[in-house]
Amino acid sequence: xxxxxxxxxxxxxxxxxxxxxxxxxxxxxxxxxxxxxxxxxxxxxxxxxxxxxxxxxxxxxxxxxxxxxxxxxxxxxxxxxxxxxxxxxxxxxxxxxxxxxxxxxxxxxxxxxxxxxxxxxxxxxxxxxxxxxxxxxxxxxxxxxxxxxxxxxxxxxxxxxxxxxxxxxxxxxxxxxxxxxxxxxxxxxxxxxxxxxxxxxxxxxxxxxxxxxxxxxxxxxxxxxxxxxxxxxxxxxxxxxxxxxxxxxxxxxxxxxxxxxxxxxxxxxxxxxxxxxxxxxxxxxxxxxxxxxxxxxxxxxxxxxxxxxxxxxxxxxxxxxxxxxxxxxxxxxxxxxxxxxxxxxxxxxxxxxxxxxxxxxxxxxxxxxxxxxxxxxxxxxxxxxxxxxxxxxxxxxxxxxxxxxxxxxxxxxxxxxxxxxxxxxxxxxxxxxxxxxxxxxxxxxxxxxxxxxxxxxxxxxxxxxxxxxxxx
Amino acid sequence: xxxxxxxxxxxxxxxxxxxxxxxxxxxxxxxxxxxxxxxxxxxxxxxxxxxxxxxxxxxxxxxxxxxxxxxxxxxxxxxxxxxxxxxxxxxxxxxxxxxxxxxxxxxxxxxxxxxxxxxxxxxxxxxxxxxxxxxxxxxxxxxxxxxxxxxxxxxxxxxxxxxxxxxxxxxxxxxxxxxxxxxxxxxxxxxxxxxxxxxxxxxxxxxxxxxxxxxxxxxxxxxxxxxxxxxxxxxxxxxxxxxxxxxxxxxxxxxxxxxxxxxxxxxxxxxxxxxxxxxxxxxxxxxxxxxxxxxxxxxxxxxxxxxxxxxxxxxxxxxxxxxxxxxxxxxxxxxxxxxxxxxxxxxxxxxxxxxxxxxxxxxxxxxxxxxxxxxxxxxxxxxxxxxxxxxxxxxxxxxxxxxxxxxxxxxxxxxxxxxxxxxxxxxxxxxxxxxxxxxxxxxxxxxxxxxxx
Numbered sequence: 001x002x003x004x005x006x007x008x009x010x011x012x013x014x015x016x017x018x019x020x021x022x023x024x025x026x027x028x029x030x031x032x033x034x035x036x037x038x039x040x041x042x043x044x045x046x047x048x049x050x051x052x053x054x055x056x057x058x059x060x061x062x063x064x065x066x067x068x069x070x071x072x073x074x075x076x077x078x079x080x081x082x083x084x085x086x087x088x089x090x091x092x093x094x095x096x097x098x099x100x101x102x103x104x105x106x107x108x109x110x111x112x113x114x115x116x117x118x119x120x121x122x123x124x125x126x127x128x129x130x131x132x133x134x135x136x137x138x139x140x141x142x143x144x145x146x147x148x149x150x151x152x153x154x155x156x157x158x159x160x161x162x163x164x165x166x167x168x169x170x171x172x173x174x175x176x177x178x179x180x181x182x183x184x185x186x187x188x189x190x191x192x193x194x195x196x197x198x199x200x201x202x203x204x205x206x207x208x209x210x211x212x213x214x215x216x217x218x219x220x221x222x223x224x225x226x227x228x229x230x231x232x233x234x235x236x237x238x239x240x241x242x243x244x245x246x247x248x249x250x251x252x253x254x255x256x257x258x259x260x261x262x263x264x265x266x267x268x269x270x271x272x273x274x275x276x277x278x279x280x281x282x283x284x285x286x287x288x289x290x291x292x293x294x295x296x297x298x299x300x301x302x303x304x305x306x307x308x309x310x311x312x313x314x315x316x317x318x319x320x321x322x323x324x325x326x327x328x329x330x331x332x333x334x335x336x337x338x339x340x341x342x343x344x345x346x347x348x349x350x351x352x353x354x355x356x357x358x359x360x361x362x363x364x365x366x367x368x369x370x371x372x373x374x375x376x377x378x379x380x381x382x383x384x385x386x387x388x389x390x391x392x393x394x395x396x397x398x399x400x401x402x403x404x405x406x407x408x409x410x411x412x413x414x415x416x417x418x419x420x421x422x423x424x425x426x427x428x429x430x431x432x433x434x435x436x437x438x439x440x441x442x443x444x445x446x447x448x449x450x451x452x453x454x455x456x457x458x459x460x461x462x463x464x465x466x467x468x469x470x471x472x
Numbered sequence: 473x474x475x476x477x478x479x480x481x482x483x484x485x486x487x488x489x490x491x492x493x494x495x496x497x498x499x500x501x502x503x504x505x506x507x508x509x510x511x512x513x514x515x516x517x518x519x520x521x522x523x524x525x526x527x528x529x530x531x532x533x534x535x536x537x538x539x540x541x542x543x544x545x546x547x548x549x550x551x552x553x554x555x556x557x558x559x560x561x562x563x564x565x566x567x568x569x570x571x572x573x574x575x576x577x578x579x580x581x582x583x584x585x586x587x588x589x590x591x592x593x594x595x596x597x598x599x600x601x602x603x604x605x606x607x608x609x610x611x612x613x614x615x616x617x618x619x620x621x622x623x624x625x626x627x628x629x630x631x632x633x634x635x636x637x638x639x640x641x642x643x644x645x646x647x648x649x650x651x652x653x654x655x656x657x658x659x660x661x662x663x664x665x666x667x668x669x670x671x672x673x674x675x676x677x678x679x680x681x682x683x684x685x686x687x688x689x690x691x692x693x694x695x696x697x698x699x700x701x702x703x704x705x706x707x708x709x710x711x712x713x714x715x716x717x718x719x720x721x722x723x724x725x726x727x728x729x730x731x732x733x734x735x736x737x738x739x740x741x742x743x744x745x746x747x748x749x750x751x752x753x754x755x756x757x758x759x760x761x762x763x764x765x766x767x768x769x770x771x772x773x774x775x776x777x778x779x780x781x782x783x784x785x786x787x788x789x790x791x792x793x794x795x796x797x798x799x800x801x802x803x804x805x806x807x808x809x810x811x812x813x814x815x816x817x818x819x820x821x822x823x824x825x826x827x828x829x830x831x832x833x834x835x836x837x838x839x840x841x842x843x844x845x846x847x848x849x850x851x852x853x854x855x856x857x858x859x860x861x862x863x864x865x866x867x868x869x870x871x872x873x874x875x876x877x878x879x880x881x882x883x884x885x886x887x888x889x890x891x892x893x894x895x896x897x898x899x900x901x902x903x904x905x906x907x908x909x910x911x912x913x914x915x916x917x918x919x920x921x922x923x924x925x
Contacts, residue, residue: 214841214842216738216842217842217843219737219738219739219740220737220738220842220843220847221737222737223736223737223738223739224733224737226737227638227729227732227733227737228733230636230637230638230729231638231726231729231730231733233636234473234604234605234606234607234636234637234638234726234729235473235604235726237604237605238473238603238604241603241604242603242604245603
């Protein structure tokens, strides 16, 4: 078949593809050499002239990732994937301009944005590539081909493209990045702690103690921590009091009646015109990114069809990733759940098989141990059972509701007046209180265990008098 | 962030007045030795912490006054109002018509619960006036009767009701040759109860203040007013604003929090002492000049030799000469007169404060073996002079300086207790022998912990 559209190297029939509108005045061109921007992707192109499907501007995915950084550090423009119009590039074998470095950089930026990890910004390309590999592995990326790629960026753009597609397929990536970098005008209140728990940050450097550590030093440090926590509480209360004042004083000033009063950022805007200019700039850049994301959504079907062909062109691997069907936010049809349910079931069977295999292996290993081992095992099983039961109870008590995760804007309404949409502070407080009660219970249990253990230890030494510390 | 002061009893109220007066006078002192803008920031910071503003009129001290008889409170209120520069809130005081009989147990078990609600309401109102509450500063005497018992009760209530807020109790250590026969019982009961519910105990000894008045200030007829003014000067030099960080020009927002975090994080070591240098009469001040090197050298020796003032320092006392401090030093090896510190805070105020060299305080030999000077030593400073002293340095120290006096009081109280003298006065109102025994145990533990530094 003729390679005048993007069908040359794949098995798609021309009809599946959106055709470019015929341009009347264009002369017919002689067949050109392969213009695939990823020449190493093109495994079977013989007569070349494969062009990227019209309307596909792969620069789009870079734009929203780039724009998110445009506030500060990086200008991706220079590295935009120039696939539009087709390059007059050479054939695969002699193609000097591999797009691999650009793709490494793109993956690096996307992944570091996802992990909100700004510290790793300025790394050498090899270090970036290593980091990308580790990050993808941590996320469960299944293809081994990527792990085997050289880090100098000399080849591998197909694998990198597949990795990018995998990231795009797992979750609505542009929307998530946009949400992360949204310009916020209100006083934002976090309502869940997922963010804090999910990213524990850098592990503290381990300090090796040369000798025994004096327990008084530990008590000292623990006390310092407690005081800092109390000072933090006091600062937070101050913040709340001042927020309340601002909200009360600016009642009736906001254009949006449902909000009714200004936030701190908005009040600052009124006081400081320079701040207003900067805000305008940020809003404009956010608009540009929103438009880029919309463009992406309009065209992405093309991308997926293309990726299917790229995947098809790959030599088969031990575990092939399956791009799960993308479920859009709107227009979710009833039948779309079917494949997802099927996938989940398959996953469950796989897990059960894996668990069964592991259990068998472990049982074989410890089968030969003595009776005290089985007693200990029994005790451990009971403990696990108790913990599970406690967790279930806590879940049931906590309502088991799906918690909202994104931060909410804090709005003060008149007592007894009609509230606006969104969460009520009273609800959030209720949920937090029940969680607090759970944690307190756990704390009491653990403290009791500690006390019992200490008493056992003290009882084991004759002649030792046990004086508990003064209760705080 | 604001501090709410609770003035308890005759002692507490008289001292409280002097403290607020000293703070106010200093913040409005024209000889600040700094720029006008700096002075205004200093004033604003001091005011936010200790005074609240009203629409018209003078600033109002953030304080609650409590006493069982009206005489001292009325005197205090009128003295403040007369000055015309600041005053106490009209409804911030609580007093009763009758006296108390100088009975700790009566104060703790009868007055306390009876008037708990009114007093806590007053405190609550004062707290609500604050945009942000840093903590409570409770001024009381240790060996008095009702004031001390009531103070212990109120501190425990504050612990229950405001468990996250910081609490510092300022206690007056009685004269060694005190008049009240049961003052030792009162002292140990007060100390043990406060140790459980307060975060820090800042101690001023009457004997020390008396000597300062006699020797340094050259006062012939020493009245309580003189003593209280010296005390207020020392407290002011601790709590007036200081820069928040090295090289910063913003004033520290939460000095109480920072002080407690740096000095008393360990639950067994809560006793703090204050030293201030120089201290002299205003008359002599005009003729004196100081250098930071000289001041700091004296201050360091005051710390090491447990001197209360800059006269009569024992220069023979030296830090132990052992090379690297080893864990588990035996106390027999140490110089018994040497005052080992747990943590120190030095506050410098005045001219050229950035040129002051504090190396002497960072010597590891000064500190206990399990804390190094990085953790144990802190410094605050500001260029703005305090109370007309061109240069002044204050030291807040968590060290062994109170071990001997405490041991003495516990010993005397135990001797009385062993013969059950006067116990009926306490058991009559609900303080049982068990409570005494608990107090002895706790204080012996404190003495032992400090001795083992």
